[in-house]
Amino acid sequence: MASIIDGKAFAQNLREKISRRTTQLKKETDIQPGLATVLVGEDPASHVYVRNKNRQTKAVGMASFHHELDAQTSQEALLALVNDLNHDDAVHGILVQLPLPEHIDSIAVINAIDPAKDVDGFHILNVGKLAIGEPGLVSCTPLGCLMLLKDQLGDLSGKNAVIVGRSNIVGKPMAALLLQQHCTVTIAHSRTQDLAGVCRRADILVAAVGRPEMIQGDWVKPGAVVIDVGINRVEIEGKAKLVGDVDFSAAAEHAAAITPVPGGVGPMTIACLLYNTYQAACMQHGMEDRMMAL
Ligand code: GUN
Numbered sequence: 001m002a003s004i005i006d007g008k009a010f011a012q013n014l015r016e017k018i019s020r021r022t023t024q025l026k027k028e029t030d031i032q033p034g035l036a037t038v039l040v041g042e043d044p045a046s047h048v049y050v051r052n053k054n055r056q057t058k059a060v061g062m063a064s065f066h067h068e069l070d071a072q073t074s075q076e077a078l079l080a081l082v083n084d085l086n087h088d089d090a091v092h093g094i095l096v097q098l099p100l101p102e103h104i105d106s107i108a109v110i111n112a113i114d115p116a117k118d119v120d121g122f123h124i125l126n127v128g129k130l131a132i133g134e135p136g137l138v139s140c141t142p143l144g145c146l147m148l149l150k151d152q153l154g155d156l157s158g159k160n161a162v163i164v165g166r167s168n169i170v171g172k173p174m175a176a177l178l179l180q181q182h183c184t185v186t187i188a189h190s191r192t193q194d195l196a197g198v199c200r201r202a203d204i205l206v207a208a209v210g211r212p213e214m215i216q217g218d219w220v221k222p223g224a225v226v227i228d229v230g231i232n233r234v235e236i237e238g239k240a241k242l243v244g245d246v247d248f249s250a251a252a253e254h255a256a257a258i259t260p261v262p263g264g265v266g267p268m269t270i271a272c273l274l275y276n277t278y279q280a281a282c283m284q285h286g287m288e289d290r291m292m293a294l
Pocket of ligand 1: 096098140
């Protein structure tokens with residue numbers, strides 16, 4: 001049976017480390033890392049996510065600046081706010097919660113963020129840096145997955161990594177990160193032929209497709225490490241339940257280690273947002289020597 005990767009405990013440990021570093025930074029340099037969140041409109045799930053981000057930002061001792069704009073806000077007004085935050089020295093990280101209302105061009109807004117403050121790692125410059133292996137800010141969910149993988153396996157060099165899903169937020173940056181770690185990387189997706197066969201070759205299997213329990217147990221190579229990024233709300237016997245993209249109990253019979261849903265990758269995302277904010281504050285003040293190694 002697989003060991004269960006405790007993302008919740010790992011994330012808590014990471015937040016404690018960030019909190020200690022933040023306290024030390026403030027004491028020695030009077031710099032307090034600050035994160036600004038921008039939320040446009042009424043989407044209830046987005047409100048919950050952003051509230052959690054702000055709560056955890058304060059809990060590690062960082063400054064939290066929250067901006068809420070109504071759903072009718074113009075793109076110009078949003079760009080003006082981003083521009084103000086770009087020039088605010090107390091703000092080291094800027095997060096514009098997605099999705100934005102339809103009348104707003106999300107790509108234009110993301111690319112208006114100062115790349116040095118782009119703690120989501122969504123800016124085209126950070127995406128490009130990741131693609132060519134230059135240091136930059138990396139998207140939080142794939143970064144969290146990499147931390148869990150390195151904790152499990154240590155050196156990833158030469159491993160066969162299969163990522164199921166090709167999104168800009170998870171699949172593609174995950175592939176770039178694993179390539180940087182010298183894995184042999186395959187990105188599989190809905191048009192992949194013999195998906196089961198491709199998955200069976202994976203020493204590292206990352207599932208990020210958003211389809212409940214799509215990855216079957218016998219698609220998992222014996223001894224593989226399985227990272228399940230999916231968070232799918234399903235109804236089982238009239239009860240709402242969260243499940244991943246992997247059939248957890250069947251996969252656990254084959255894998256060496258596997259992340260559960262909930263409690264696996266999920267808690268890592270916000271912890272990595274705080275990690276990026278701390279790193280961004282250090283970089284903006286020329287203190288690369290204070291940054292936390294991965
Ligand atoms: N909406 C859902 N996930 C995310 C995220 O990681 N960042 C932002 N900005 N919006 C999101």
